Amino acid sequence: MIEETATILVVEDNRTNLDILRRLLRPHEVLAAADATEALTILERARPDVILLDIMMPGMDGYELCTIIKARPALRDIPILFITARTDEESLIRAFDVGGSDYVTKPFRSKELLARVRIQIAYRRALQRLRKMAVTDELTGLYNRRAFFAEGFALCNEVRARNGTLSALMIDIDHFKQVNDRHGHAVGDRALRLVADALAQALGAGGLLGRIGGEEFALLAPYRDEGEAIAFAEVLRQTIGALPLETDGGAIHLTVSIGVVCRRLGEVGLETLLQIADNRLFKAKRAGRNRVFPVPGDRPETTNGPDPA
Template sequence: MNEKSSTLPLPAPLLEDTLPLSASLVEGPSFSRLLVVDDQPINIQALYQIFHGDHEVFMATNGQQALEFCQQDPPDLILLDVMMPNMDGLEVCRRLKAHPLTREVPVIFVTAQESPDEETHALEAGAVDFITKPVNPAVVRARVRTHLTLKRQADLLRSLAFVDGLTGVANRRRFDDSLQREWRRSRRNGASLALLLMDVDHFKQFNDCYGHLVGDSCLQTVAGALKANMGRSHDLAARYGGEEFACLLPETHLAGALAKAEELRQAVQALNIPHALSSIATVVTISIGVTAVVPMMNLSPDQLLSAADEQLYKAKRSGRNRVCGVDIHHS
């Protein structure tokens, strides 16, 4: 099979397809996204039959195709053949482990090669396991289950580094990573991506009046209200820095983002946190800048951030405690 071959006529998702956003965020031990890479259709079919009932199974018939798929949306685990034309599995594995986006994805070699040297080469390339063909369904299921469990545990530990220590919402690092990931996904799907940047109004005066401990408590309460009102599991509320927060809303057009921003503004005001030094209200309020865009090749995530920041500045300049927004395509 030559390098130009793409997907196989099997009842599994094609590489050109993308998992629905809601499905891609399903959690739990029984649901994962597996990528099977083999140049022989019969081998892919065998693994598909083993896993398709419990997992979302994708397929690639050559190394380059596998690498391209993984750069778009990394799977949870890869089952990889060693002997393939043009680029063998060992080289594919090395490239996966060299890239930060796919470095943590476990790779299991499934191959007809049985020599100890081949197994050593596979492990040195970065694989977590080595299974010989023909596979025993019970054995390969057990090993995949074990490595998926280990990956979830590692992911959980890593996720602790993405939580803001004060407020408990996502931190700036998590937000930046999510923005890059959702930008790629939205560009691939032709979906609108919305961003909200918000600032607690006159927060310096709040700290001056009530002290930093009460100021910290205020930020915690505001963050809790933002997170509680996100609505969808794939929406993200994050602390962007100081008293500034950000919300990322995938698959959301400007009208929906403006509505969500107004909902958040009202939710924070309804907390009724006293603010004696505010010039606009007797309680803590927020100003919000909103923007939305369907990502294209001539745009970047930085432009989305810049547009949202401009709208936040506009909201502050217009009197604070309000929402201002723009669609980048129409700005």
């Protein structure tokens, strides 16, 4: 029995073999395809953890299907375990050459099959964890700086292609050093998580959020005008200010300063957009902190001078 549940796509045209595999692979979710065309249709909507792929099938064989799967960026990391009655060296080498991770020969030996599937599930899970670690800020669970910029450039390209606008918010926790100095770094860490969770919940789907350094966060929200973005920032400021952060000395309340900008991406790129937002964040802090700049209702282009272009 495999300890960890998974989704497994079985591509097998023999009904008897498919039924055997279904029984062996319980309690996993088994998706079944009788040929390559059906398998590709399933892969348009599902991302299995492992693919069990018969080599000999009507129409497109397993080698060709494996080659197609490995050529698609969204699918290429899914391990493919060939199931085959062929045991000659040339056939098995070809299975690896087209991108297969392993193979099992027919007739199936249940313990061997389960052991090999278990290895591929573990590999898939480990790869997913490593990739998440590479793009995630460990403390808050948000995108780290490098991943935020990578995803940000992709979002910019999408918005630019639609001739849309993109809002950028730079958000800084006020007097964060004092929180660490007075209450300790454990409370400081909880403060960062509290703000990160509030920002993520407010943003929802369709935007981008990252911790880009220390107590500073960056947020991108597409298809809003600047007035909407400023109003959204003000809601964030008030929401975070109302959240209690428990300490040994009782609850404290954090405040944030936020710089906001919105532009059509034919005019500026991501780095310039964030630079403008960062400049406005500085103005919010210079004006006394715990505020949004521009102030809701103000016209930013006429407030405290022009922004850098």
